Amino acid sequence: MPTLLTRCRAAWSAFRVGESAADPASPPAVSVAIAESDIPRYPPFLQGLPVASTAQILATQSELIASLQEALAMTDSDYQTLVLPLIERYAAFAHLLPASETHHHRGAGGLFRHGLEVAFQCARASRGRLFAVDRLPEERRLLEPRWQLAAAVVGLLHDVGKPVADLLVLDREGTTRWQPVDETILDWATQRGIDHYFLRWNGQRLHQGHEVFTTSVFPQLITRELRRWLMDPDPLVWYSLGSVLAGRDDQALLAQLMREADRISVAQDLRENRLDPEALSLGVPIERYLIDTMRALLRDGTWAVNSPGARVWVFPYGLHLVWPESAQDLVQRLAEARVPGIPRDPDTLADLLLERQLAIPCPLEGSERPARTWRLAPQVLTRDQPQWLSFLRLAEPELLFSGVVPRATALIEACVASATAPRSVPTELVAEETFARAVVATDKEAMPTAPQPLKATSSADTEAVPAEPPQGAPRPSSRAAASEAPEPSAAESARAWLDQHPPAGPGLIALMRRVEEGSQPPEGQPRRIDGQLFLPYPQAFAGGEHAPGPESILDDLWMRDWITRDPRRPLVRVRALDGVSGVLLTPAISERLLVLANPAASVAVESCRPAPERKAPPSARSVSSATGTPRPRPAKPAPARTGAADYALALEQRLLARDPALGPIQVHENALSVALHGPVLDGAKAAGIAEATLIRALRKRPRGQVEQGRFILGL
Secondary structure, X not given: OOOHHHHHHHHHHHHHHHHHHHOOOOOOOOXXXXXXXXXXXXXXXXXXXXXXXXXXXXXXXXXXXXXXXXXXXXXXXXXXXXXXXXXXXHHHHHOXXXXXXXXXXXXXXXXXXXXHHHHHHHHHHHOOOOOOOOOOHHHHHHHHHHHHHHHHHHHHHOOOOHHHHOEEEEOOOXXXXXXXXXXXXHHHHHHHOOOEEEEEEOOOOOOOOHHHHHHHHHHHXXXXXXXXXXXXXXXXXXXXXXXXXXXXOOOOHHHHHHHHXXXXXXXXXXXXXXXXXXXXXXXXXXXXXXXXXXXXXXXXXXXXXXXXXXXXXXXXXXXXXXXOHHXXXXXXHHHHOOOOOOOOOHHHHHHHHHHOOOEEOEEEOOEEEEXXXXXXXXHHHOOOOOOOEEEEEEOOHHHOOOOOOOOOOXXXXXXXXXXXXXOOOOOOOOOOOOOOEEEOOHHHOOOOXXXXXXXXXXXOOOOOOOOOOOOOOOOOOOHHHHHHOOOOOHHHHHHHHHHOOOOHHHHHHHHHHHHHHOOOOHHHOOEEEOOEEEEEOOHHHOOOOOOOOHHHHXXXXXXXXOEOOEOOEOOOOOEEEOXXXXXXXXXXXXXXXXXXOOHHHHOOOEEOOOOOOOOOOHHHOOEOOOOOOEOOOOOOOOOOOOHHHHHHHHHHHHHHOOOHHHXXXXXXXXXXXXXXXXXXXXXXXXXOOOHHHHHHHHHOOOOEEEEOOEEEEEO
């Protein structure tokens, strides 16, 4: 029986209809058909993930897959036989699953993307590591590609246990559940006629609990051809891969590469999460459309990099866009895609990116109001006079480049205060004040023609390196004022120049500071070779709580071309010298570091190859340019290490890294041990080191001892 309220509503509705029909002046009612699924509701409900094909999943990450292929540097036939089937199986398994619920890569397809990113980073990093160093050259040529591919496989599959431990995949009714150990999502859904699947996170899951289930999943993803290739000719490659994925050997080199690559991938995704305002607000995610369109313009070749007419420029200070020309390209592309709600004014777009902290404003001298754009002159465009352009500086190169960032180009730059101040401050015209300076690119620097001994840091004795003051710092307003300022010493100039090139520059400054203070460990001391510095890696950079990691410094050194390449292996960053792995800096960068060393600290920079007639390394003899008289020598110059000592140090490092090339490594409660007979002694004999000499050198290691034919290293 209808209630009184229901009858009243019906009567009122009939009355309103009759009233509208009786009034001819009233406009006709417009009926708009709106699908129920188009009406938003709060809180939102999940509509499930579509059962896409493997080809569709691969297409979503085609650019990253191509970058991975390039990083592996394999032949097309090997890639098609060994790597591509693995990626296809991983795509069918991970499908559109997220990598986490509320942390990194939490969107659809996050697990697949995260695995590819870590695999790519592992492949890149493995090119700079030494594998099978104790093997003969012909054996090393066979084993190195296998170790590098194993690193990529570990990175790709390190999280495959998450679908088993962390979440449940169900059909729409919640009655059918996917069993990850038995089949892929695609096979499970196809056999049961499921078009969308739904996720339920396991509320009882444990942190890092997915690692336990990795071993139950990864065998079904590895093809027989890949397994055979990794096991031949040395099964230690396959053994180390399985041990790392199972979590049994977290100190192995493959595990170290995986952890660092995982950290980079997670940090990059968390930085890019700020591009998703839909998680917190309702509206058009303008900044995400802008960044995605920038990447598309780069990907299809519309935008070039570091060339005449290019829109994108990578300078030593970061990534820049020619503005407002780049804004016009963005507006045109978004208009073609019919994206609604996008501002068309370049200043408005710049303000939006600045407010979201995706771009960096230009600080102005004597004013708290920064400018939107930077006035810079790329050196490559400079002919008779600099060509000044307006640039918008983006916060990070990773916003546009997911892989290798192009090498920075030199510039002459200026910051102009004009009517380009952000609209959040008054826009009255500020008097234009321009400063300029030349930044000399490292590839243009003159290399010394002969080895140079380390000299005192006298401004008269060593040519000063031009310092680069940061933008916005106070500057002399006239040449007279500039002439009155005291000239900085060579050490101050070199320090200022290095400090402007993070993270490698500050990392090198911190290294030389530790050398000067005497706090640098012996195994991390820089060594001088014919005027160049050889830095043991990673020991030289393992210092300071807030210092950048060795991997970050190595990447930056390589990107800036501050490492002397081995002509026999031009793609390998780290080389071996007397059994010690490290990097050989270019002469120009070595010279800047050497002027940072004062006379007392100069002897700490070890000379590996002193002249036969000298009794001390060249760095021990400092000459004053003013008087020409020798300075007093330190009482005890650091002696050069022997080959046996270097080999013992390298063996200790490889043992800590659980290098499988050393043979079976035994793990004790507070120590590691390895048999001397076998690869250890074979490598020593190849280096011309007798067994008795090696044993004496091993016993001199602070935490080492030799008992019953085994080298035992305390932890």
